[in-house]
Amino acid sequence: MNNGTGPGDSSTSNKPEHADNSSGSRPSPGSNPLSGRSNPAQTPTSSRLNPAHTPTRSQPGPGHNPLSHRPAPTDNSPRGWFDLGDVVVVPVVEASRLLIDPAEFFPGHPGVPSGWAAEEPWFDPGRGRLVFTMQAFLVVTPYERILVDACVGDGKHRVRPEFDRQDSGWWQRFSATGLSADDVSTVVLSHLHVDHVGWATRWADGRWQPAFAKARHVLTASEYDYWRSDAGAAAMTRTGDYLADSIEPVAEAGLLDLTPPDAEIGPHVRLCPAPGHTPGNTAVLVTGSRARMLLTGDVLHHPLQMTDPDISTRYCVDPELSALTRRRTLEWLADTGTAMMPAHFAAPSAGHVVRHGSGFAFAPAVDLHRPGRYVVADRPDGG
Secondary structure (H helix, E strand, O other): OOOOOOOOOOOOOOOOOOOOOOOOOEEOOOOOOOOHHHHHHEEEEEOOOOOOOOOOOOOOOOOOOOOOOOOOOOOOOOOEEEEOOOEEEEEEEEEEEEEEOOOHHHOOOOOOOOOHHHHOOOOOOOOEEEEEEEEEEEOOOOOOOEEEEHHHHHHHOOOOOOOOOOOOHHHHHHHHOOHHHOOOOOOOOOOHHHHOOOOEEEEEEEEEEOOOOOEEEEEHHHHHHHHOOOHHHHHHHHHHOOOHHHOHHHHHOOOOEEEEEEEEEEEEEEEEEEEOOOOOOOEEEEEEEEEEEEEEEEEOOOOHHHHHOOOOOOOOHHHHHHHHHHHHHHHHHHHHHHHHHHHEOOOOEEEEEEEOOOEEEEEOOOOHHHHHHHHOOOOOOOO
């Protein structure tokens, strides 16, 4: 798949008037981007589309920080959006700068991190802390409005102090896109960790109720089964039972759609199996007319895992499988030029993967990034 950008004269109703569209191709629905194939089959999206060109990405030298010229963001304001042609991906940030001790997150790799991934914006050298972002992703297609993951949520009792009964303003930032909750057709839950499910519900009429009451909520059956098992219940002791306030109300309302890990969500969006971090963990492949992007979720949490893909977090259910999935994913991204956007990379969160020694490096997706606030122009049905 070629993923370059270029000027074009086409436009779509889901883009602001100033947004450009160029042409490209998308992979066939049956191809699996994480299966190890370096060039999945492609089918043209329409007879008027032309193949996109591949962007040129330089190889960073040893110890070089590819983002050294970019200031670190310090607030939760909009970070722009990503233009895939007839599809747009909009990060909706809940917290831009969560600081965590490396020893807590990566206990198997003690000591002070070094190299390009241990610099701003991903590491705070003054405090010796890793920098993480909490964010969800709004995927706007000509047919659907899809929310991928749901962050921590506000007002919920949580064990982690930073998450406990927080007031993040996320809902206001979501609303600033021009959408209401009823405009969202699908909520994709990549996995059931506390920082990916919170906004699935809001407090109303004395109880937690589905926040997106007209949306189906997509989750793999294996993930749901695990977290409802004895093993899953034991794993939730560190966080508290977030299923009770964030997932079970959705299930009780008949909105939970348990799917296979490679389910096709729509013409532009499908799941990709990514087990290891959790048993039913998934990534989300978004395909536009000009480019595609893999929302990797928690396949990797921090750029240090690009420099050494064998590093897994203390929160991975199966650390060895998580490392294998991560390496295969990064190899596929590097081989195909597909952009990625992890759930917790500090801005600029989206980038291209390039091979770098025994690991990988990150080149910001400046070819896809568009500055400013994204506002949805109209609804898929024209209403």
